[in-house]
Amino acid sequence: MTEDTSPPPIVHAPLAGVIGMPIAHSRSPRLHAHWLRRYGLPGHYVPLPVMPEHLAEVLRILPRAGFVGANVTIPHKEAVIALADSVSDRAALIGAANTLIFRPDGRIHADNTDGYGFIANLRQSAPDWQPAAGPAAVIGAGGAARAVVASLLDSGVPELRITNRTRLRSDQIKAEFGARLVVYDWAQAGNMLDSAATVVNATSLGMQGKQPLRVPMDALSPDALVTDLVYTPLMTPFLAEAQARGCRIVDGLGMLLHQAAPGFERWFGQRPEVDDETRRIVLE
Template sequence: MSRKYALAGVMGYPVMHSLSPLMHGHWMEQQGIEGAYLFLEIPPDQLEPALRGLHPLGFAGVNVTIPHKQRAMELVDELDPVAAKIGAVSCIVVRKDGTLFGTNNDWRGFLSNLRASAPEWRGDAGPAVVIGGGGGARAICHALMQENVPQIRLVNRSRARAEDVAHALGGPITVLDWEQRHTALQGAATVVNTTSCGMVAQPELDLSLEHLDPNAVVADIVYTPLVTGIVQAARARGNTAVGGLGMLMHQGPAAWQSWFDLTPEITPELRHRMERSLGGDPGL
């Protein structure tokens, strides 16, 4: 390989379901650069040697997905303060000297997608309800705090996990019991599902929208299926609802800037290609 050959990938286990290679491959065509973005299916016990092998193989960096996001934090040479606060790494940059820099672009992708898909959305419009207590919830809560959301009502089946998120992030997070999830929507301006509920082969999210304000914006970070149950239910009652595919697309440019010093474009053509690969084209 020549020095100008661009090489990156997505590291997870399993990982062959990921749409990242399709997206990044599209951008390599768009930018007119020679390179490849690869599936890197790495078992957990092989994560450290896999990461250390990136530099001699000529990788500019990798995206990190389940189940490696937390373990990768312990293996990189330098950790972005935001990633440390969120408690997960989603992107690793391989520096010229071989050292590894870990960061998190999930929160950026969420905000950019929300702004693009719901231009009327404002963080300071009112409280937000976040469903979940994992890494996704941490990234979303951090994102909402950057937009001056006055209160974040965090609801998770395990209250202890939600309390951990609130303790780690600080800010205006109020933890509620799982039984309060329906009434927690009252007066909320934003609702976000960060759990796997609603994903293909997973149960639907058990959440009644009866108390939801008609002007509230609903978001789901799940993108398989393209339209999850909560997104469908919100749209049916007239609320603006945003699916998770855009979050995946909007976190990509930040990674490219770190890896290749380039900023690819998120175009309708890219969205169409990704929607088509998922077996649908709902237009959002």
């Protein structure tokens, strides 16, 4: 019997990454590398610095280079909606995508898991949180805020108050999301905290290197749950003041971790667990 000396078939490990500019600061490669090691899976996840003018070309090349998907961050979340071949209902509603799935035929499907990550973080960190307990107050009206608004409305908040330094963006969100939204002028942002059961900073204010978030918190109830999408630092001045007033607080790192889980599962075939070890690894 003749021995088969042909080389074994080449099995390519799936590739994924995060597209943004700048992207060197992203913690996503560390997160996905941890999950790949934890579950013993083949694959790689890499940072992909892409300028806006090159985005369309890069998206068409990646599937041919062995990529099965990618996360998308600033400044590309809105642009990829127009470049994708198909868009999930939630990404279309939000007007932005953070997760791309590359089909075997090269077609690109865009989804948004930010809202899922936001709610999953609240439910894990504050299991007794009741969205229907009272109004929610959202500070900011950018892409992340739109995902937060959609997820809070889906969760059953009775009223959603929103403010933004540029009121037009808040008005646009109200026009799209409906009657449960109440828009406050930026100068009246502190007033919308009165009787709010859930309070969210969905701006980058308070992030390391950014200006602080200056919203009067005198009207904040100690019964409120307060969360900040910023996670550098974990304890923002906004969260520190809320905690000093007796509020339960939830930092923004969990949203980053939870929003990544659906994409990882689609690309690598394993639903990852978000736990204390995951948080520790990402913070190292």
